Amino acid sequence: MSPARPHPERAHDDKDVGADKREAIFAAALELFAERGFHGTAVPLVAEKAKVGAGTIYRYFESKEALVNALYQAEKRQMLDALLADFPFDKPHREQFRVFFQRMAGYAKTRPLSVRFMELHHHQPYLDDASRHLEEHGNTMIESWIHAAIEAEALKDLPPAILVSVVWGVFLGVLKGWSEERLHLDDKTLHAVEQCLWEAIRR
Amino acid sequence: MSPARPHPERAHDDKDVGADKREAIFAAALELFAERGFHGTAVPLVAEKAKVGAGTIYRYFESKEALVNALYQAEKRQMLDALLADFPFDKPHREQFRVFFQRMAGYAKTRPLSVRFMELHHHQPYLDDASRHLEEHGNTMIESWIHAAIEAEALKDLPPAILVSVVWGVFLGVLKGWSEERLHLDDKTLHAVEQCLWEAIRR
């Protein structure tokens, strides 16, 4: 049923055209889904923006739903990678938090559509189990970090879920302020927000 | 073009049937739009949930867009009313903040779909000027309260837009945690969050 990915293994000099198209579709879909939502985005529009034929999308994805799920999972994974790669778990918790915050901010500034897309499609009925599991996975990782930090008496002794919500909420709130152009995300602002947030959760 | 509301001034026992239907449509639309988004919700589905004919919706609202805008404005106004009615501006800022937070929490617990709906439709292209102005109005009110609190040296000396984003972000983050059943909104939790949030923004 799923289309054979067009020769991803071939070794000659040409760039992998199939992957190119797949990427083009992803990029177009990300932009459109982030701006207009899933149901508000017509597949032919994605095709046009990706500069491929409408039928081509169905060679790479079984359906519009499969596309949005593949995209969701790709974006989620990319964000988790950006946050967690070589994370300095041996540094002090205050320092770890700074790194975490900076990475989140960096990701959001580089790929704002990715964040907007994940926010908008979060928990929508057309997301499948794989997408949901990945979502949960991210939460769990952060929650367990917070759990450890509480144990180490660096953070307030509150249910980790609460602290996750606070941290995530502040982060998304600031991002939204940026995307609505109510505030700039310069270093000074980011530093101030990071300080606020730390004071919210520190013991 | 909007139908003359049938005799809203009459005094006898009958309920105003027209207003009833309008309310039923609003209630159905709120639930569906909050769960599935604007484009994901078919008008006949709203009609079915409201137990009216599909055509009836168009007697009360010119179009699907007009419906979502009327609903958005009604919800926004209701939330602002709930937050700001008889606000104790004469009390200390710490106390004012507590009241504000409790009212927000109370509104969200009573009408979670309202909050989810406003979040999901916030800044969408089908919202008209009236909706946008109301949105801005709410932001302005909160921002000016924060401005005053900064002047009074109760809050950190940061751009109000940042503090608004932080407060609003934490609030929505916690709400999302609740709606996803990752945390309970009992008094203890609310008190803890309120404390976190105050520490984030206090001088």
Place this chain on the structure above:
Amino acid sequence: MSPARPHPERAHDDKDVGADKREAIFAAALELFAERGFHGTAVPLVAEKAKVGAGTIYRYFESKEALVNALYQAEKRQMLDALLADFPFDKPHREQFRVFFQRMAGYAKTRPLSVRFMELHHHQPYLDDASRHLEEHGNTMIESWIHAAIEAEALKDLPPAILVSVVWGVFLGVLKGWSEERLHLDDKTLHAVEQCLWEAIRR
């Protein structure tokens, strides 16, 4: 099945309100059907223009089709009456033709919507047998007059159907020119047209 005409027999002083409403509906329908066609005219629009409730129309006419048929027959009858009442059959044919032409012109100038309505709805599938028979009746009368005039050697010895088409065609053509404001229907113009037409058909 057909609605009881509301008390047309009553004797007291009030004007017959029912007939009034029926007339109002006829007048509104004539104007709208003439301008926008049968399918292009919504029944509630007729009701609004007639200043009656939408339901009222259905007390006087079984359906929209019944209305257009009743109207068609009324207009046709009125035109035939205007043309044929006390027709001077004893005068010379040239004189008879002059009278006929003047009456047609007079009718068209007084009730242009009536002519436009009959033209536009002529032979449409929603017209019933009664309407069609009335139409034929008019044709027959004119045809037999022409037949007599041919017999009397006043008109060209051609099949009457041809002469009917010529006479009727010129008449409607001039009327259309008038309604499109390409020409005026003053006495001089009418006299010229009448002269043309006579020369077309005279022996």
Place this chain on the structure above:
Amino acid sequence: MSPARPHPERAHDDKDVGADKREAIFAAALELFAERGFHGTAVPLVAEKAKVGAGTIYRYFESKEALVNALYQAEKRQMLDALLADFPFDKPHREQFRVFFQRMAGYAKTRPLSVRFMELHHHQPYLDDASRHLEEHGNTMIESWIHAAIEAEALKDLPPAILVSVVWGVFLGVLKGWSEERLHLDDKTLHAVEQCLWEAIRR
């Protein structure tokens, strides 16, 4: 928005499928619009008669209105071409008129639905400027021919608009008689009508 006509320039044997469908839609629309009018004709009915999917019509025409306008202009142009191509302007006026009349009759006999369609949709509010201009263009051409013929003392010294109405009226009247099967359009009849008409307008 109109679809790129698929390779209209290619030279091999296949017929141009896109143009085929366009033609099929035109043919179906002409028949239905001529018989039932614009508002009386549902788009799916056109699609069915044209043996295409309902959506296909919207690949070729932006809307039902765009379809009726495109059709109107195509028909008008075709009729004007049939009337005016290589017109023998150097022949005597009597002869020119004969040619003109024969061509009109020929067009009407070959494409009676075209004439009925143009008559029925003439001056309707859904016709756009392009349609109206084309209409006017046809009138202007005929009017200027008549003007010249008056100058040359071949026709009665009357306002050209009157003579246009007379000529056009007779022509349409006869056509209507034919389509209602009240008369045949054999050569003899046509000759007789042409003679009548010439006598109506000749000096």
Place this chain on the structure above:
DNA sequence: AATGAATGAGCTTTCATTCAT
């Protein structure tokens, strides 16, 4: 008798998906 709010069938139009090229 008169009304007009309510209805749902049917309209115009869109769009996810297919398939001949």
Place this chain on the structure above:
DNA sequence: CATGAATGAAAGCTCATTCAT
């Protein structure tokens, strides 16, 4: 493999008709 013309199911919306008042 890639395409985009074609499709028809389903969307948003209108309107002839009904019926409680």
